[in-house]
Structures are given as structure tokens and as C-alpha cells.
């Protein structure tokens with residue numbers, strides 16, 4: 001009761017909502033069955049604020065910045081800076097402090113950008129719901145719902161606020177989020193005792209629950225924090241960025257590497273002090289430099305920005321990522337199972353053929369414009385003069401929830417496109433819809449459900465009896481009809497064979513076929529269920545709909561074929577229709593089709609054999625989808641599966657990448673999916689796969705550049721220490737290299753565009769470890785090259801009589817130049833980098849290189865920098881030699897890449 005008081009901003013309620021009659025609740029909220037006016041709703045929104053549950057408080061910027069320092073390596077560095085200070089190495093301490101600060105700052109900025117990008121995308125799929133305002137049905141963002149609003153509930157909807165139900169037709173809710181009960185509970189509208197427990201309040205629908213089946217309508221009694229969910233305080237939307245498998249692997253690897261480096265550094269320190277080649281303080285500074293260069297401290301931030309950029313690029317291509325790991329998985333997808341209607345086709349339906357028991361008609365016109373006519377043998381006819389037609393058109397108008405709205409000079413469909421096409425047909429036939437609906441008011445409805453494939457509405461008839469208007473899949477209706485109505489309006493035994501032939505002919509042209517029937521009931525019939533439609537219906541006729549394929553789909557399917565991705569159509573439609581559409585979009589010239597009924601007869605081994613060569617699964621139910629996902633996964637295929645209905649949720653959850661439709665999809669499907677398609681378009685899935693492959697490549701490029709360069713740098717110091725040689729670079733210098741290259745060069749790889757030929761490669765094998773043989777080899781190979789470069793120029797410079805400071809300056813510049821050239825090589829992991837495109841680079845790469853060049857010039861020639869880093873100016877000739885070394889490096893690396901690809905790639909399937 002206290003809840004009731006809190007809820008009402010517009011009324012005080014002495015008793016709980018579930019114990020009141022619907023009319024009382026409406027009264028309390030100054031609402032009515034036609035809904036609030038727009039103005040009233042706007043005022044209530046002003047007063048109540050958005051209908052949003054509070055999210056977990058995000059960490060503030062200060063804490064986020066502070067957390068950048070909360071890292072084992074940073075502690076070591078801070079310790080090192082303090083020790084350096086104590087040991088009198090003020091400059092070293094300062095440089096280390098600068099490295100720490102810069103690293104934290106970059107990490108802070110990059111993380112912030114990544115979070116912002118992901119946040120922006122999250123809001124693109126905010127839930128919507130259907131409300132009645134000013135007696136018109138509108139789809140609005142769920143957070144704009146206000147107390148007193150009338151909300152419609154359909155299968156798959158998420159309840160946006162707490163509702164007292166005003167009507168319910170076979171309404172079943174999934175309340176697991178609230179009560180933990182996993183089975184759907186039935187709802188009705190009758191008042192309940194005040195003491196009824198929450199889980200038993202069958203006349204209420206609570207925020208966060210889903211409509212499992214049926215339809216209903218309710219008045220909002222509580223929003224936002226006043227809802228049951230808000231009060232329990234559970235399930236607050238936790239804003240966290242989940243990690244992808246690759247990032248998790250990388251985190252673990254980085255930690256291991258950090259520990260390994262610290263151990264090696266400790267051993268190196270002990271060894272050096274024992275053999276006494278280097279003074280303790282210098283040795284200590286050297287191992288600090290070693291540790292700093294080997295540990296890829298900037299890597300996590302670069303990886304997360306790479307992912308965020310990928311997610312952003314996908315969103316631009318209408319693919320909205322809900323769960324971050326899907327970004328990576330998409331790149332490994334080898335099977336795409338897709339719906340037909342709306343995904344491969346435009347879902348813009350036009351009725352083009354009518355079939356009665358002994359007459360056939362064509363319909364002209366396209367889209368929802370009511371311009372066109374009904375023709376028989378090429379001649380326009382007046383439907384009123386053809387006895388079978390008005391009854392068929394009436395049933396089509398009655399068993400229908402769609403509307404055609406005039407928007408400017410065009411007509412637009414609201415609701416199910418197929419039902420809208422029926423309204424357009426009625427308009428073309430000159431029917432008065434309002435009059436028909438007034439003459440036969442709807443008592444109740446059995447909504448369409450993909451499992452039983454028909455819809456029915458109950459109406460009183462002119463004789464004081466009652467009848468159901470039925471429309472649905474032809475096979476379904478033929479199975480429940482015992483009679484057919486002939487052109488004279490008389491009922492006679494149904495000619496099943498004749499109908500199957502007619503339906504087959506329409507479907508073979510790629511038309512979607514819908515059948516219509518009626519069934520009589522006693523006058524007092526008030527409710528209908530699936531069991532009422534098992535027999536005794538009268539078949540009226542069929543209609544053929546044209547739903548043209550989307551024009552960009554054929555080329556997207558071609559791309560899938562070159563990328564070795566198997567595309568499978570899974571549809572609820574007729575086998576012949578689906579097969580013809582599959583042929584039209586180029587799925588195959590002679591598509592192999594299996595129906596749901598055939599699938600049911602197959603055991604698992606038979607199905608396993610069938611799925612590899614099947615293009616179309618027709619007349620399937622959502623349960624079939626789940627079975628297909630499992631069958632593909634048993635074959636270790638990485639699978640993307642589309643879905644839109646509430647019953648598709650299990651298959652979407654189970655698929656490696658569950659894809660929900662943004663426009664046509666239910667909230668339940670979106671909730672279960674990893675990715676939502678803003679435009680419901682198949683080609684957006686293919687675009688996302690392409691981006692997925694790019695993101696994975698870029699992540700591998702970032703790793704493939706960072707690890708060899710960091711370890712190569714570290715090896716330079718390590719070798720010198722172990723062999724008691726003069727250090728070719730000082731610890732502060734190595735810190736400088738690490739700082740400037742990691743910041744300016746490493747990050748640029750996050751911006752790499754898709755490599756040419758990305759969609760001509762087969763999908764990568766999933767679950768491959770990062771640190772595989774290829775990467776270990778790359779690290780070793782590059783370390784050797786870096787060592788050779790560093791020591792080579794060091795000794796050469798000294799041999800030429802240059803002082804050690806100048807020699808070291810040359811080494812630093814050589815290492816940096818080698819890293820730049822290696823960056824150009826890493827940019828193309830699947831092809832050669834020595835191409836015009838490769839040399840020109842991207843804007844990001846060019847900015848990065850320019851920054852490093854300016855940095856190196858300052859490092860070498862600026863007196864202040866010379867004082868800090870103990871550097872000397874170098875000659876033009878030395879500069880040219882350094883450049884040549886860089887060029888030599890890229891040539892060697894490219895040759896190695898080519899050899900590796902030629903000899904090993906085919907064998908191992910790796911790059």
C-alpha cells in the first residue's frame with residue numbers, strides 16, 4: 001500500500017492496484033481507455049522525469065585517472081623513480097615520472113573515448129513500446145512512458161513500467177527477472193484480494209518482464225524507481241564493458257610477461273652486481289629500463305580503442321553491437337543462418353493474385369498506394385459482381401491489425417506489412433473498411449504465432465451467431481478446413497488436391513501465399529484458443545503476395561561465397577516460395593530445400609549430413625532454429641543466426657552471434673541478441689563480418705607490433721648486461737623510446753582500414769591462442785634484427801671514433817626508425833606492404849610518424865633534451881645510414897613474410 005502511495009503522482013491510492021477494478025485505477029490516474037492526451041503525457045513527463053531505472057554510478061574522472069596508476073608495473077616504476085631520486089639520479093627520476101604520467105594520461109583519454117563510443121551506441125537500441133495516446137497507437141521510447149499511459153502488450157514485448165491490466169487475450173508473461181519463475185504465467189484482468197503475493201498478481205504486468213505469448217493492454221501505475229523492480233533495486237543496469245576473448249587472453253599474457261620480465265630483471269641485476277661489471281646504481285637503473293621497455297604497458301588502452309573503433313564502424317553500417325565479444329566472433333563466422341522476410345526481402349508486400357475455388361484474379365499496383373485494380377483474364381472487374389470475393393476481402397479486413405496512414409502524398413503501412421497489403425487491397429477493391437468493422441465488431445483475437453501459423457478474430461454475425469475470421473499459412477488452414485466456399489457462396493467438401501496445386505503454382509513464382517477461412521461458433525462464444533481451430537472451418541481462398549528481394553542482398557551473398565561463408569535461409573514461409581527467392585538472390589542456382597516436417601523426421605547424424613549442403617530450411621519453427629544452431633556448432637562452425645520473435649530468443653542466445661532485427665524484432669529477441677541490425681538488412685550482417693575481420697586483424701597488428709618491438713628493445717639492454725658490455729642505450733633513453741613509440745606509433749594501428757582481399761579469405765579458426773608459434777617466431781626474429789641493428793651501429797660509430805654519447809644517440813634513432821619501418825610492414829598481415837598504398841600509409845600513421853620524427857629531432861638536436869638524455873647531434877651521413885637500416889629491415893621482414901606465407905600458410909591455415 002505504501003507502494004501505491006509512492007506511485008501516484010496524480011492520485012493517492014488507499015489500496016493496492018491489483019485489488020481495484022480497472023475502471024477505478026483509470027480514474028485514479030485521470031486516464032481513460034483512449035489514453036492520455038499528448039499534452040497531459042508531456043506534463044506528466046515533466047513532473048515525473050524519465051521512466052528509467054538508476055544505473056550503477058560510473059566512476060568519476062578523478063577515480064578513473066587515479067586507477068590508471070593502480071597497476072603492478074606502475075608501482076615498480078614509481079618505486080624506481082623514488083630510488084633514482086635517492087641515488088642522486090634526478091634526471092632519470094624525472095623521466096620515469098614523465099613516462100608514468102604520460103602513460104596514465106593516454107590510458108585515461110583512450111579509455112574515456114572508448115567508453116563514450118560504446119555509450120553512444122548503446123543508446124541506439126533503447127527499448128521502445130506501444131502506447132495509446134489521443135486514441136492513436138504510437139511507438140515511443142520506453143523511458144517516455146508516464147503514469148496513466150495505456151500500454152499495449154504483444155508477444156516479445158518488454159513491459160516498460162508496472163501495469164494494471166485492462167485487457168488480456170491468452171496473455172502469458174515471463175516474469176523470471178522479477179520472481180525467478182522461469183515458466184510463463186497466465187494473466188487476466190479480474191481484481192484480486194489485497195493480500196495476494198507479488199508472484200500471484202495475475203492482473204498486473206511488471207517492469208522487466210516479457211510477453212511470452214498473447215496480447216494485452218494495461219494502464220501504467222508506476223514508473224522508474226517506483227516500480228517493483230526499482231524498489232527491489234536488483235537488476236540495475238550495470239554499465240560495464242565486457243572483455244573480449246582476445247583481450248582476456250592478452251591481459252593474462254601481459255601479466256605473465258610482466259612477472260617474467262621482473263624475474264629476468266632481478267636475475268640480471270643480481271648477475272651484474274655479482275660479476276661486478278657495472279656499478280650497482282647503474283645496474284639498477286639498467287634493469288629498470290629493461291623492465292619498462294619489455295612490459296607493454298600501453299597495450300590494453302590501444303586494444304580497447306581498437307575495439308571501440310570497430311564497434312563504431314559497425315554501427316555506421318547499421319550493425320549495433322550489444323555484447324562486445326561479438327566483435328571478435330563476427331570475424332570468425334563461417335555460417336550465417338538468416339530469415340527471409342524483411343532480411344533478404346524488403347518486407348514491402350503487395351497482393352498480386354487471388355485464388356477462389358473456381359476463379360482466379362490478378363491485382364495490379366505496387367506498394368501501399370491504393371492505386372490498382374482487380375483483373376480477371378486481363379479485364380478489370382467489379383468485386384461486388386463476383387460472389388466469392390467480398391467474403392474473402394471481408395475476412396482479410398477483419399482478421400487484421402494493420403493500418404494504412406497517409407503521410408504527405410504517399411501511403412505508409414503501420415503494423416504487419418502483409419496485413420497492411422490486405423488493407424491496400426480492400427481500398428483498391430473499393431471496400432468501406434470502417435463500415436465492415438462496425439458491422440462485425442471484434443470480440444476477441446487469437447494473435448498470429450509462428451508456431452501455429454495462423455491468426456483468428458471472433459465477431460458476431462448478421463444472423464445473431466458468431467464467426468471467426470481466420471488467415472494463415474495455407475497448409476495449416478487446409479488441415480483445419482472440411483469445406484470450401486464456391487463462387488456462388490455455397491459450401492461444399494474441400495478439394496484439397498486442387499488447392500495444393502494452386503498454392504504450389506503461386507509459391508513457385510516466389511509469391512508468399514496466405515489462406516483465408518471462416519468458422520462458425522455459438523452466439524455466446526467470448527474467447528478463442530488454438531484448440532478451437534482443429535477442424536470444421538470453411539476455406540475461402542488464397543492470396544499471393546509479392547515481396548521483392550532487397551537489391552543489395554545478391555552482392556552480399558556473393559561476398560559470403562568468396563569469403564567461404566555458408567549462407568542458409570531459415571524461414572517460416574512455404575518451401576516453394578523460399579526456394580524461388582533463394583534462387584533469385586543467388587543463394588544457389590538449384591537451391592536444396594528441407595522443410596521443418598522433414599527436419600523433424602531426421603535424426604542427428606542425418607541432420608549433420610544434410611546441413612552442409614542445404615540452402616533453405618522452410619516452414620520451420622523457432623525450435624528448429626535451435627536444433628540447427630546446435631547441429632552447426634557440433635561441426636565446430638562459428639554461426640551467426642538471425643531472429644525477431646520472442647520464441648527465437650533461445651536460438652539467438654545459443655548462436656555464436658545472435659542477430660536481432662532492430663525494426664521488426666521484439667524486445668525479447670533484441671535482449672537475447674549479441675548484435676541488432678538497425679535496418680533489418682542481411683547485407684548489414686555481411687558488413688559486420690567484414691568489420692569483425694578487420695577489427696581482429698587490427699588487434700593482431702597492435703599485438704604483433706608491440707610485442708616484438710618491446711621485447712627487441714629489452715633484449716638490447718639484457719644482452720649488454722649479461723655480456724658485461726657497455727650499454728648501447730642508457731636506461732633513460734630506453735624509457736624515451738618506449739614512451740614516444742608506444743604513444744605515437746602503436747595507437748595508429750587501431751585506425752587501420754580493411755586490408756584488400758579481407759573478404760576473399762576463409763574465416764579464421766576460432767579459439768586460436770594469441771601467443772602461437774607464429775607470434776613467438778615474430779618476436780624472436782624481430783629481436784634478432786633489433787639487436788643486430790642496435791649493436792651494429794653502436795660498434796660502427798665507436799669504430800669511427802665517435803664518443804659513446806654520439807654512438808648511443810645513433811642507436812636510439814636507429815631503434816626508433818626500425819620501429820617505424822616495422823610498423824609499415826605490420827600494417828599488412830595478409831599481403832605485401834611494399835606497395836604504393838602501403839607506402840602512402842593512413843592519416844593516423846602519417847601523423848604518428850611525423851610526431852615521432854619531430855620528437856627525435858628534438859631528442860637529437862635540442863640542447864635541453866641533450867642535457868636530459870645525454871645525446872649529441874648526429875651527422876647527415878649517419879642519418880642516411882639509419883634510414884637505410886630501416887629500409888633494410890622492412891625488406892627483410894617482407895621477404896620473411898612472403899616465405900612464411902608461401903611455405904607455411906597453406907599447411908597450417910595461419911598467416
Ligand code: ATP
Pocket residue numbers: 338339340341342416418419448450453454455471472473474512513514515570571572573574
Ligand atoms: P521469416 O521466418 O523468413 O521471417 P516468415 O515471415 O514467412 O518468414 P513467419 O512469420 O513464421 O515466417 O510466418 C510463417 C507463415 O505464417 C507465413 O508464410 C504466412 O503464411 C503465415 N503468417 C505470417 N504472418 C501472419 C499473420 N500476421 N497472420 C496470419 N498468418 C501469418
